[in-house]
Amino acid sequence: MRLTLHVWRQKNAREAGRLVHYDVPNANPEMSFLEMLDVLNEELILKGDDPIAFDHDCREGICGMCGMMINGLAHGGMRGTTVCQLHMRHFKDGDEIYLEPWRALAFPLIKDLAVDRNALDRIIAAGGYVSVPTGSGPDGNAIPVPKENAELAMDAAACIGCGACVAACPNAAAALFTAAKVSHLGLLPQGQPERYQRVTRMTAAASALGFGACTNIGECEAACPKQIRLEFIARMNRDFLHASWTSRE
Ligand code: SF4
Numbered sequence: 001m002r003l004t005l006h007v008w009r010q011k012n013a014r015e016a017g018r019l020v021h022y023d024v025p026n027a028n029p030e031m032s033f034l035e036m037l038d039v040l041n042e043e044l045i046l047k048g049d050d051p052i053a054f055d056h057d058c059r060e061g062i063c064g065m066c067g068m069m070i071n072g073l074a075h076g077g078m079r080g081t082t083v084c085q086l087h088m089r090h091f092k093d094g095d096e097i098y099l100e101p102w103r104a105l106a107f108p109l110i111k112d113l114a115v116d117r118n119a120l121d122r123i124i125a126a127g128g129y130v131s132v133p134t135g136s137g138p139d140g141n142a143i144p145v146p147k148e149n150a151e152l153a154m155d156a157a158a159c160i161g162c163g164a165c166v167a168a169c170p171n172a173a174a175a176l177f178t179a180a181k182v183s184h185l186g187l188l189p190q191g192q193p194e195r196y197q198r199v200t201r202m203t204a205a206a207s208a209l210g211f212g213a214c215t216n217i218g219e220c221e222a223a224c225p226k227q228i229r230l231e232f233i234a235r236m237n238r239d240f241l242h243a244s245w246t247s248r249e
């Protein structure tokens with residue numbers, strides 16, 4: 001299949017970027033999107049041109065490293081799919097495809113399609129852990145967890161930290177990411193001692209790092225490759241309100 005790519009090229013955060021046009025005359029429909037970019041990059045290198053920078057690691061949809069806007073949609077807009085799991089068979093011969101990096105104040109551009117998502121790690125560092133002694137491996141049944149809570153916690157823990165929710169949000173809010181991290185610990189017994197301190201610290205960190213405020217638009221849920229649900233934001237907000245009220249008492 002023949003494609004035309006328009007790729008955002010930008011050497012670094014200080015220099016201006018622009019869309020550069022590339023012809024891809026022979027993309028194989030069975031290739032993944034990143035493999036198609038690999039082939040283009042090999043051709044660029046052979047011609048002595050600078051290859052297109054983009055992030056990736058596992059290429060199995062589990063590490064959260066890949067991510068870019070494809071035709072204006074985070075990860076390409078296919079439900080529950082990271083860009084590394086997106087295949088060229090979902091495009092048509094003759095398609096024009098626009099590739100841009102995540103755009104958010106808290107994600108400074110590194111080069112081309114690669115941005116620095118360290119801010120998400122810093123939100124986790126602010127409270128996404130349990131610091132109570134958990135001891136050595138306890139008996140499996142020693143800490144009973146209601147089935148519903150266990151399943152909800154696992155749903156929240158599916159977040160891979162890709163940042164698509166931020167990129168898709170008109171406010172560049174990290175609410176879905178933060179809510180997933182707050183919830184997966186807050187739903188389990190081991191996460192209870194620091195539950196309210198955690199939500200206060202992580203939401204404050206998100207705000208201080210330059211992420212916007214959530215206004216319930218819902219683009220994050222639509223863009224999330226792990227289908228993290230908006231209800232986790234509601235859960236985080238309830239915990240945040242509880243923490244605020246109890247700190248005033
Ligand atoms: S909530 Fe979804 S979109 Fe946001 S970082 Fe986690 S996996 Fe990515």
Ligand code: FES
Pocket residue numbers: 055056057058059060061062063064065066067082083084085160
């Ligand atoms: S490269 Fe790991 S999720 Fe895409």
